[in-house]
Amino acid sequence: MSELLDHLLGTPLLAIALTLAANMAGIRLLRTLGAPAWCPPILVASLLLAGVLALLAIDYADYRRGAAWLMLLLGPATVALGLPLHQQMPQIRALWRPLLACLPLAALLAAAYAVGIAWLLGAPPETLASLAAKSVTAPIAIGITEQLGGSVSLMMGGLLITGVVAIGVVGLAAGLLGIRDERIIGFALGLNGHALGTVRAFEISPVAGAFASLGMSLTGIVSALLLPLAWRLMGA
Amino acid sequence: MPALRGFLWLLGFLLSGEIVVTLAGLPVSAGVVGMLLLTCWLMLHGGGFDDIAAAAQPLIAMLAMLIMPGVVGVFFLVDELAGQWMAILAALVGGTLLSVLTTLWLMRRLMGKTVSRASGPPA
Numbered sequence: 001m002s003e004l005l006d007h008l009l010g011t012p013l014l015a016i017a018l019t020l021a022a023n024m025a026g027i028r029l030l031r032t033l034g035a036p037a038w039c040p041p042i043l044v045a046s047l048l049l050a051g052v053l054a055l056l057a058i059d060y061a062d063y064r065r066g067a068a069w070l071m072l073l074l075g076p077a078t079v080a081l082g083l084p085l086h087q088q089m090p091q092i093r094a095l096w097r098p099l100l101a102c103l104p105l106a107a108l109l110a111a112a113y114a115v116g117i118a119w120l121l122g123a124p125p126e127t128l129a130s131l132a133a134k135s136v137t138a139p140i141a142i143g144i145t146e147q148l149g150g151s152v153s154l155m156m157g158g159l160l161i162t163g164v165v166a167i168g169v170v171g172l173a174a175g176l177l178g179i180r181d182e183r184i185i186g187f188a189l190g191l192n193g194h195a196l197g198t199v200r201a202f203e204i205s206p207v208a209g210a211f212a213s214l215g216m217s218l219t220g221i222v223s224a225l226l227l228p229l230a231w232r233l234m235g236a
Numbered sequence: 237m238p239a240l241r242g243f244l245w246l247l248g249f250l251l252s253g254e255i256v257v258t259l260a261g262l263p264v265s266a267g268v269v270g271m272l273l274l275t276c277w278l279m280l281h282g283g284g285f286d287d288i289a290a291a292a293q294p295l296i297a298m299l300a301m302l303i304m305p306g307v308v309g310v311f312f313l314v315d316e317l318a319g320q321w322m323a324i325l326a327a328l329v330g331g332t333l334l335s336v337l338t339t340l341w342l343m344r345r346l347m348g349k350t351v352s353r354a355s356g357p358p359a
Binding site: 015019020022023040041042044045047049050053054060063064068070071073074075076077078079080081082083084085086088089095097098099101102105106110111113114115116117118121122123124127131134135137138140143144146151152153154156157158159160161162165166169170173174176178181185187188191192193195196198199202204213217220221224225227232 | 243246247249250253262263264265267268270271272273274275277278288289291292293295297298299300301302303304305306307308309310311312313317320322323324325326327328329330331332333334335336337338339340341342343344347348352358
């Protein structure tokens with residue numbers, strides 16, 4: 001049995017099939033249960049996948065090596081976000097001033113709040129470095145985390161929790177603050193909730209999705225440029 | 237095969253992004269630079285719009301699934317991070333709560349000014 005498993009893990013096929021199956025199962029399960037919109041299928045799918053890996057005694061490193069073929073698609077998928085960005089350009093142009101004023105501050109605060117809270121609660125430097133990029137889209141966040149000396153696995157987990165919380169909180173807080181503008185809601189989803197928030201924003205409307213793409217990519221750029229610098233200044 | 241042609245377009249922009257990032261020594265990922273290049277290309281009315289759309293839409297729809305292999309790794313860190321979970325969860329949940337409120341509040345303030353200066357929000 002374990003020999004067969006080793007043989008199957010020799011190619012990326014099993015890892016990719018498991019990931020796709022977990023994703024489908026997550027979506028199907030949430031639809032049958034009628035789960036609320038803030039609960040993204042990826043949360044359930046990740047738990048399912050972790051369970052299956054543990055059950056089959058597949059080493060995470062082996063799984064990851066195969067699934068890297070799937071993550072390769074993150075590159076073209078990020079490029080693809082240029083399409084909605086182009087389609088909504090008139091809307092974005094009309095708001096370029098507030099967007100540009102809000103972004104650097106909000107992106108840096110997204111990192112500062114989390115690192116500050118963890119620091120107050122006594123987390124060690126490596127953990128702090130893993131939390132700093134929690135709102136940044138995965139391909140950029142991996143680079144930042146390596147530069148700061150954090151753990152990429154912890155950062156990716158943080159990405160999931162941040163995305164889920166951002167999706168829930170944006171909806172609630174927008175209601176509380178009386179904000180109904182889909183452009184603001186989309187921007188906040190992308191800025192704070194990276195790819196997961198952006199996927200949610202596209203469910204709201206194409207306009208929200210485009211503003212989320214914009215928030216996500218600008219947060220990525222600003223964080224990549226400023227976080228390593230801020231880190232050095234803080235002497236961490 | 238519009239989707240395949242579109243995928244080739246996307247790969248072309250990704251590779252262009254990779255070249256820019258490498259030559260300029262930028263700390264940003266090739267994907268983000270490729271995305272900006274694609275936006276500029278489409279705004280300049282470069283070709284291939286329908287092909288690019290055919291490949292881009294399904295890729296955007298699977299964006300969340302593509303980070304799953306990385307995300308799952310956190311469940312295998314449980315032992316290593318014993319005793320830190322409270323701090324980590326508080327930081328992620330509390331930090332995200334605060335940063336979402338900050339973004340929404342900032343945007344409302346900043347946009348309020350723009351909207352009152354202009355004649356109103358665009359349709």
